[in-house]
Amino acid sequence: MIIENVMAAFAEITTIKTLLLMLVGVAGGLIAGAIPGFTIAMAVVLTLPFTFGMPPAQGLATMVSVLVGGLSGGLMAGILTGIPGTPSSVATTFDGFPMARRGQPGLALGIGVWSSFCGGIISAILLVTLSPQLARVGLEFNPWDYFMLVVFALTITASLSGRHLIKGLIAGVVGLLVRTVGEDEAVGMARFDFGSEALLSGFDFIAVLIGLFAFSQLLRDVRDPVAARKSLTEKGTVQVRIEHRAAIREVVKRWTIVLRSSLIGVFTGILPGAGGSIANILAYDQAKKASRHPEEFGTGIPDGIIAPESSNNAVEGGALITLMALGIPGDVTAAVMLGALLIHDVIPSPTFIAEEPVLAYSIFISFFLATFMMLGLQSFMLRIFVLVTKVRMYMLAAIILGFCGIGVFAINNVESDLWTLLWFGILGFIMRQLGFPLAPMILGVVLGNIAELNLARAMAITTDISPFFTRPWSLFFLIIAVFSAIFPIYQAQMGKRKWTLFYMPAACFAVSIPLFMMGGIPRPIIAAIVIATGAYILWRRARNGWRLDAEPGQNYAEGG
Amino acid sequence: MGRLNRDAVIAIVLLMACGILFWSTFSIRVPDYGQLKPSTWPRVILAALSFLSVLYLVQSIRRGVADGTAETGDKSDDEPGPAPGLVGWLVYWRNPIWCFGLFFVYLATLPLLGSLIGGLAFVFTLMGVMGGWAPRNMALHALLALITVGGMWSIFTFGLGVLLPPGEIFSVY
Numbered sequence: 263m264i265i266e267n268v269m270a271a272f273a274e275i276t277t278i279k280t281l282l283l284m285l286v287g288v289a290g291g292l293i294a295g296a297i298p299g300f301t302i303a304m305a306v307v308l309t310l311p312f313t314f315g316m317p318p319a320q321g322l323a324t325m326v327s328v329l330v331g332g333l334s335g336g337l338m339a340g341i342l343t344g345i346p347g348t349p350s351s352v353a354t355t356f357d358g359f360p361m362a363r364r365g366q367p368g369l370a371l372g373i374g375v376w377s378s379f380c381g382g383i384i385s386a387i388l389l390v391t392l393s394p395q396l397a398r399v400g401l402e403f404n405p406w407d408y409f410m411l412v413v414f415a416l417t418i419t420a421s422l423s424g425r426h427l428i429k430g431l432i433a434g435v436v437g438l439l440v441r442t443v444g445e446d447e448a449v450g451m452a453r454f455d456f457g458s459e460a461l462l463s464g465f466d467f468i469a470v471l472i473g474l475f476a477f478s479q480l481l482r483d484v485r486d487p488v489a490a491r492k493s494l495t496e497k498g499t500v501q502v503r504i505e506h507r508a509a510i511r512e513v514v515k516r517w518t519i520v521l522r523s524s525l526i527g528v529f530t531g532i533l534p535g536a537g538g539s540i541a542n543i544l545a546y547d548q549a550k551k552a553s554r555h556p557e558e559f560g561t562g563i564p565d566g567i568i569a570p571e572s573s574n575n576a577v578e579g580g581a582l583i584t585l586m587a588l589g590i591p592g593d594v595t596a597a598v599m600l601g602a603l604l605i606h607d608v609i610p611s612p613t614f615i616a617e618e619p620v621l622a623y624s625i626f627i628s629f630f631l632a633t634f635m636m637l638g639l640q641s642f643m644l645r646i647f648v649l650v651t652k653v654r655m656y657m658l659a660a661i662i663l664g665f666c667g668i669g670v671f672a673i674n675n676v677e678s679d680l681w682t683l684l685w686f687g688i689l690g691f692i693m694r695q696l697g698f699p700l701a702p703m704i705l706g707v708v709l710g711n712i713a714e715l716n717l718a719r720a721m722a723i724t725t726d727i728s729p730f731f732t733r734p735w736s737l738f739f740l741i742i743a744v745f746s747a748i749f750p751i752y753q754a755q756m757g758k759r760k761w762t763l764f765y766m767p768a769a770c771f772a773v774s775i776p777l778f779m780m781g782g783i784p785r786p787i788i789a790a791i792v793i794a795t796g797a798y799i800l801w802r803r804a805r806n807g808w809r810l811d812a813e814p815g816q817n818y819a820e821g822g
Numbered sequence: 823m824g825r826l827n828r829d830a831v832i833a834i835v836l837l838m839a840c841g842i843l844f845w846s847t848f849s850i851r852v853p854d855y856g857q858l859k860p861s862t863w864p865r866v867i868l869a870a871l872s873f874l875s876v877l878y879l880v881q882s883i884r885r886g887v888a889d890g891t892a893e894t895g896d897k898s899d900d901e902p903g904p905a906p907g908l909v910g911w912l913v914y915w916r917n918p919i920w921c922f923g924l925f926f927v928y929l930a931t932l933p934l935l936g937s938l939i940g941g942l943a944f945v946f947t948l949m950g951v952m953g954g955w956a957p958r959n960m961a962l963h964a965l966l967a968l969i970t971v972g973g974m975w976s977i978f979t980f981g982l983g984v985l986l987p988p989g990e991i992f993s994v995y
Contacts, residue, residue, distance in 0.1 A: 315982035656952035664945035
């Protein structure tokens with residue numbers, strides 16, 4: 263049965279038209295990822311309108327291709343100009359740029375490309391193997407658990423806003439509020455329409471996403487009139503040849519870094535809210551800590567390119583695992599992918615892979631193929647990248663805004679979506695200027711319906727709210743939501759306040775409770791290991807006399 | 823009472839918005855069926871938003887007015903802010919204002935001009951106001967607008983079969 267489905271999916275993807283669209287998608291993604299200020303999410307968002315008229319498998323394959331290309335595109339700008347093309351390639355510049363300046367740009371690019379390839383393939387393998395397993399776990403979820411999972415996703419996304427935690431939470435809640443406008447999905451009553459026809463039909467969430475994300479980002483990029491008239495990168499780029507053979511040798515020699523960083527990437531991707539921007543720095547930091555010569559990091563060594571590049575390409579595999587298995591997007595890019603699925607009348611859930619196996623395998627296969635295409639296209643796109651760097655920012659912004667003006671209309675063929683785009687563009691721009699992170703708001707908009715529908719289902723089963731706190735999975739998500747909300751405060755106070763010494767042990771003990779409640783054999787074993795870890799941390803701190811200075815602070819951004 | 827910082831003002835605006843929206847939830851019709859009233863979920867969200875806004879307000883007031891503009895968003899510390907006065911503010915934000923303004927005009931004239939002509943005019947004008955009106959620039963902007971907007975319009979119209987607004991005056995399609 264699986265082989266039949268894989269073959270059917272393979273046949274869907276390997277049509278000439280789909281393969282050509284994928285090639286264009288990977289090429290577009292590589293260029294978009296290479297342009298500083300142009301994020302991968304923006305590239306995927308802008309691709310969405312083009313996929314409306316395509317069959318689901320073809321449309322999703324195109325979007326996956328843009329995604330894979332975008333993940334790898336950032337390394338070109340980072341290595342050749344020292345300016346990371348995307349936040350997920352920040353750490354690549356720490357060693358990539360020094361190596362290029364030392365006269366080895368071809369080797370640096372080669373290492374980056376092959377590390378990206380390996381990260382992508384490892385995460386694709388994990389995507390194929392873990393998604394069905396996680397979906398099986400997802401089948402245990404009831405409405406209470408789903409509701410709490412959404413709460414957790416929003417909380418952890420907001421907590422990643424660091425010192426802007428409250429602003430992050432406010433942004434997430436505003437996102438939820440935006441989704442309540444119009445007829446409610448449960449009983450069809452009008453809410454917050456204020457007598458307006460346009461408001462009665464609610465805000466199309468793709469228009470909201472494009473407005474919040476693409477529109478506001480572009481306006482930020484052209485705010486300074488002088489900078490807007492400059493080329494995308496003022497630092498000159500040189501034509502180079504990628505040294506594939508030497509790069510493969512370097513990457514194979516350091517396979518442990520590739521594997522570890524890819525796993526970090528996949529795990530970061532699985533976590534809602536955490537994305538490539540965190541994974542690349544985390545992987546770089548871990549590679550540095552594990553190295554025998556940490557002092558060489560930042561001087562232009564292969565390890566410093568391999569770690570971030572394999573991790574950032576592995577992230578989206580992780581994000582897709584959560585999306586395909588649970589229907590919960592791991593990050594903004596996955597949220598857009600969710601939008602694409604919904605547009606094609608596909609609702610990801612734990613039963614998605616079982617009910618739509620051909621489509622699910624099409625996504626897996628396109629992820630694999632796109633990774634190979636990225637490898638082949640990278641050398642060619644390098645030449646295009648040199649040309650793209652000559653484009654002025656204001657030109658790019660005007661063209662993309664023009665595209666938004668046409669593309670967003672195509673979603674539902676109604677003009678009100680264009681007004682939604684404008685109003686949310688203004689809102690997103692103002693929020694950015696006021697220091698509100700947009701990622702929680704976008705996730706709020708995407709997850710608002712899921713939360714409300716599950717709340718309605720839970721209330722339909724029983725009006726008793728205790729299952730939110732007594733069901734194992736619901737309690738599990740609630741506990742990690744609470745601890746993730748406190749995490750930024752813990753991080754800021756670490757080494758200064760006594761209570762921070764108890765944060766990790768308390769988290770371990772608390773999380774073990776629902777794990778024990780889940781029953782069976784593996785989960786109580788995991789709970790026992792978690793408790794033992796908490797007890798060990800507590801014992802170590804007691805042995806140190808509860809001294810605050812004995813706990814070294816974490817510092818991820820040490821490179822460069 | 824001293825001058826409030828920007829974050830405190832935002833928090834107060836948020837609280838006022840919560841109050842208005844909460845009040846409007848009482849006008850949501852309640853059907854005879856379904857356990858979860860249509861107004862319950864918005865009220866839960868508004869309660870959470872109000873609580874967070876109060877926290878935000880307290881945090882802002884505690885920080886006081888010493889930092890003037892409070893927490894900045896995208897603007898880096900070494901980037902100069904707008905000059906004092908309305909003119910200074912308009913000059914500082916002129917590019918985003920042009921973008922919003924021209925997009926507004928594009929949308930307002932869409933039924934009249936259609937997406938092709940309107941799109942061309944929008945992209946060309948926006949490039950002009952941000953990049954300058956030198957003859958060489960204008961030629962380049964016109965060419966870029968024609969290629970990109972024309973290309974996108976063609977893809978959507980002929981490739982994807984999307985019926986874009988044709989416009990009343992220049993009914994192109």
